[in-house]
Amino acid sequence: MSDWRTYVRKVEPYVPGEQPKEKNVIKLNTNENPYPPSPRVAEALMEFDYDELRRYPDPESTILLDALAETYHVDKNQIFVGVGSDDVLAMSFMTFFNSPKPIIFPDITYSFYDVWADEFRIPYETKPLKEDFRIDVDDYLVENGGIVLPNPNAPTGLAEGLEVYERIIRSNPDSVVIIDEAYVDFGAESVFPLIEKYDNLLVVQTFSKSRCMAGSRIGYAFGNPELIRCLNDVKYSFNSYTMDRITQKLGTAMLMDPEYFEHTVQSIIETREWTKQELQKLGFTFGDSKANFIFAKHESVYAEEIFKALKEAKIYVRYFKKPRIDNYLRISIGTRKEMETLVLFLQEYLSR
Numbered sequence: 001m002s003d004w005r006t007y008v009r010k011v012e013p014y015v016p017g018e019q020p021k022e023k024n025v026i027k028l029n030t031n032e033n034p035y036p037p038s039p040r041v042a043e044a045l046m047e048f049d050y051d052e053l054r055r056y057p058d059p060e061s062t063i064l065l066d067a068l069a070e071t072y073h074v075d076k077n078q079i080f081v082g083v084g085s086d087d088v089l090a091m092s093f094m095t096f097f098n099s100p101k102p103i104i105f106p107d108i109t110y111s112f113y114d115v116w117a118d119e120f121r122i123p124y125e126t127k128p129l130k131e132d133f134r135i136d137v138d139d140y141l142v143e144n145g146g147i148v149l150p151n152p153n154a155p156t157g158l159a160e161g162l163e164v165y166e167r168i169i170r171s172n173p174d175s176v177v178i179i180d181e182a183y184v185d186f187g188a189e190s191v192f193p194l195i196e197k198y199d200n201l202l203v204v205q206t207f208s209k210s211r212c213m214a215g216s217r218i219g220y221a222f223g224n225p226e227l228i229r230c231l232n233d234v235k236y237s238f239n240s241y242t243m244d245r246i247t248q249k250l251g252t253a254m255l256m257d258p259e260y261f262e263h264t265v266q267s268i269i270e271t272r273e274w275t276k277q278e279l280q281k282l283g284f285t286f287g288d289s290k291a292n293f294i295f296a297k298h299e300s301v302y303a304e305e306i307f308k309a310l311k312e313a314k315i316y317v318r319y320f321k322k323p324r325i326d327n328y329l330r331i332s333i334g335t336r337k338e339m340e341t342l343v344l345f346l347q348e349y350l351s352r
């Protein structure tokens with residue numbers, strides 16, 4: 001064997017949900033938004049002058065920062081933007097998690113956290129969720145090198161009360177606590193206002209789920225200006241021109257249409273609640289998801305079997321063959337019509 005292999009960074013990569021090449025599938029496996037972005041985004045795309053592509057983009061993404069500052073009523077220096085929240089989270093791990101003490105996160109959570117920890121050689125410990133998939137706050141009141149928690153959690157969809165997150169943030173003044181709010185707009189309460197109160201809190205959000213733009217890769221974080229400065233120092237030492245010119249404009253256009261955003265989010269919440277009722281009638285059980293997906297198991301048929309049958313029928317949902325959750329399906333909320341097709345299929349399949 002050649003020597004170079006000894007010095008390769010070896011990591012086991014994150015496995016994203018499948019993006020099927022075939023058309024006419026019902027895609028409920030990666031929590032994308034079933035609606036297109038606002039018509040404002042279409043206009044911005046049409047108006048884009050391709051000659052601009054000769055120039056590097058604004059490394060600070062100023063137009064997008066300004067629009068975020070206005071939308072959320074914070075100062076620009078309290079916001080960091082990245083190429084999807086995966087980029088923001090990766091940068092945050094690199095920036096804030098350099099302690100020899102382990103960082104902590106739940107055993108059942110976003111499956112990218114342990115991948116980044118391995119990638120950056122960050123020691124970590126996972127804390128088992130309780131039987132009902134809720135977090136045990138005491139697990140997070142121990143010495144640690146940092147904490148990352150999603151609100152609501154993925155793939156369970158469960159959100160804790162604000163006081164739970166606040167207690168964890170307040171009790172860990174010497175660690176940065178990252179709250180990953182990829183799904184918060186679908187009904188959970190955001191910890192975002194707490195950035196004014198705690199200098200160790202970083203709140204990460206994304207355009208991929210509630211803002212219909214997974215294809216553009218836009219993520220952002222809120223925190224006190226010093227945290228944001230630290231993040232930017234690391235970003236500019238890694239790759240400064242991350243967000244391209246088109247994306248900066250399209251993201252800004254999306255923020256200019258809050259009515260569209262609220263309307264589409266509301267539709268998804270309504271469809272989610274309808275789907276919950278239907279799944280319950282079919283013998284599924286699940287927690288009270290506050291996200292754009294339902295994490296469900298069936299009373300008598302194995303999840304993996306249902307998963308395969310659905311795939312045959314070109315309905316893609318997510319199945320994780322992992323301890324504790326291998327009898328669950330994570331079903332993204334699509335349009336009402338897509339969910340009706342899913343329910344019809346399940347009615348037939350389960351009554352065989």
Ligand SMILES: *Cc1c(COP(=O)(O)O)cnc(C)c1O
Nearest residue numbers: 084085086110154182206208219
């Ligand atoms: C989808 C998701 C992300 C990443 O989203 P981006 O598309 O990179 O913005 C981050 N955290 C959780 C929990 C997610 O589900």
